[in-house]
Amino acid sequence: MAERKDDKDGRSLINAASGRQGRRATSYDVARLAGVSQSAVSRCFAPSGSIAPATRERIEKAALELGYRPNALAQALISRRTNLVAVLISSLTALNYPEVLAELSHRMLARDLRMLLFSLNTESDVDEVIDQVWRHSVDGVICAARLSDEQVSLFVDREVPLVLYNRVADRAQAASVGCDSVTGQRLLVDRLLAAGHRRFAIIAGPEDSYVGEERRRAALGRLQEAGINDVPVVRGDYGYESGAAAFAALLADGAQFDAIVCVNDLMAIGVIDAAREEFGMRIPEDISVVGFDGSGPATWAGYRLTSIRQPVRRMTEAAVNMLVERIEDPDLPAERRLFNGRLIEGRSAVLG
Amino acid sequence: MAERKDDKDGRSLINAASGRQGRRATSYDVARLAGVSQSAVSRCFAPSGSIAPATRERIEKAALELGYRPNALAQALISRRTNLVAVLISSLTALNYPEVLAELSHRMLARDLRMLLFSLNTESDVDEVIDQVWRHSVDGVICAARLSDEQVSLFVDREVPLVLYNRVADRAQAASVGCDSVTGQRLLVDRLLAAGHRRFAIIAGPEDSYVGEERRRAALGRLQEAGINDVPVVRGDYGYESGAAAFAALLADGAQFDAIVCVNDLMAIGVIDAAREEFGMRIPEDISVVGFDGSGPATWAGYRLTSIRQPVRRMTEAAVNMLVERIEDPDLPAERRLFNGRLIEGRSAVLG
DNA sequence: ACTGCTAATGAATTCGAATGCAAATGTCAC
């Protein structure tokens, strides 16, 4: 033991003397310089530590001098709290993805949480990513990417708090936030009905997309309520090109419609561009187009897309809040928080 | 609680029995079950560990049974290697930000690195973020956000490998990757000159933006070579609105021009939309507009922006490579790698 | 002066895996 201490003394003298080559200062270095024990240093930096004001001052002075900052790894290891949150997000498809990420990042920083980001694309990545998340002992996970029920269960079984963003788990129990598709599509469809539209088409997302299917069903449901059936549906992959392709497919099929409901903005933009540039149509005079998300480009003067703006700030805030609650009390039951989007009255649909 | 499904194969039963408090299995647990020492378990999972095949098999079986995965925190603490890379990125301004992030994420995952993401917006955040980065002992940093020279020096002094993305440090030494503004702007300006344009305007970025100023100077320089001086310059903030506003300002100033060089795509799109929708102009017939980045929306049929496509894949690959090299050998000298962008022949500029 | 109490402090232990070193085992040659 004494030998160990001497060893440390020697090294840190060199460290202090050269000031350059050294490993970073530890709480022991600070303790020695301040003439206190390592425990005192730890307590000085802990919010609940009981320390005499004079001692605190000495320690803070020494810490400043050595440029000491507590090592997050060591803190995490002993306290079983990493302050890390894994954020899983599927790649670029969504147009509001940068906004969501930025909001999450700031809210998490404000809550003293750090973001471990994983961008998923191919299905094969997921299990590898989940393994990494597990190995890093994150305090929680926010997932805005497709997750199978088994994968959700993995988190539940391991008691890792999980909040799903804009999706839900089919059978497994998981907290989630979302933007209400039913009221959103009702606003959009009612808007189109009021404008006199009676012949609709829908551009939906992939079958395995939760929000896509929800929005498709909601739109179809509302149309059915209004006595409109046999609405043609084409599926895209949420991408710009797929919107244009879906539109072309509708035309090729000889479908009759003067209003198109797209389940996201990017496909709606693809539709508008294809209609205008490829087929020489005018929007909204020839066809009304509506989207969903209210993302940046949707508001551009070139599109002025009629859409549902997701309350991203409130949704991300809710996601982080729900996660923090579940980190502090892992026994909280699953919960789903649904927010209503706001109708953006653009010019991509004729006025009623 | 503890309502696990013991139906499958008894594995979860044992798992539940041994770790009923939810405590995850450690190398000691595995060692005990396999009848070996903790060291053996560690060696079994280390790439260089020397283990008898039979022992390895026993350990792997036990590990599987307990769902054991090495704790990244403990590994990092002892080995002084966290496999964490901090990525600092400034908020949503850049249109190619999602692409950059996705590419970085995948390349890092392939290199067994995890991404700690910080999204910076206000200048005030930065020091707080740098502190967090330091406390987490990241192996390196990739920065695509504004960093003062002092802040760069902080990383250099602490010997944290740093690679700057699309920016350089003024005086401090730091590795960096970028897209060459000079050749890029030369391509664009030459294209406009060949089309017969002689009256130019430039929409630049904020004065404190490195790439913005570089691109502004490069465009002005090339124009000067062609004997064109007195080019009006208006500054924007890289945002869509600011492009539109800058265009309106140019018109209000009575500037004479038929070609506009914007230092990024988003402002160019703002210009096009303002010209078309607000001022009833036709693009490119009335005015040619070029951008820089080659981001997604720039290729949309509604814009078909003539622009310089940054080789994002190669740039991110280079950034990660340079960082890994410097993690493995911290004494490597600073280095700057510049890539040439590719001219995208859009339809926002008249053909030559 | 002595008891009783609180606040401040330090020694020792802990988190979970990696590793230097020594011991044990095994292999082969002579």
Place this chain on the structure above:
DNA sequence: GTGACATTTGCATTCGAATTCATTAGCAGT
């Protein structure tokens, strides 16, 4: 059978901070 040698293995220590527990100092009350 012995010695030389390579391969496995385990013990003990290490990384850096938090925390428990026991101790001490400080101070009021009687």
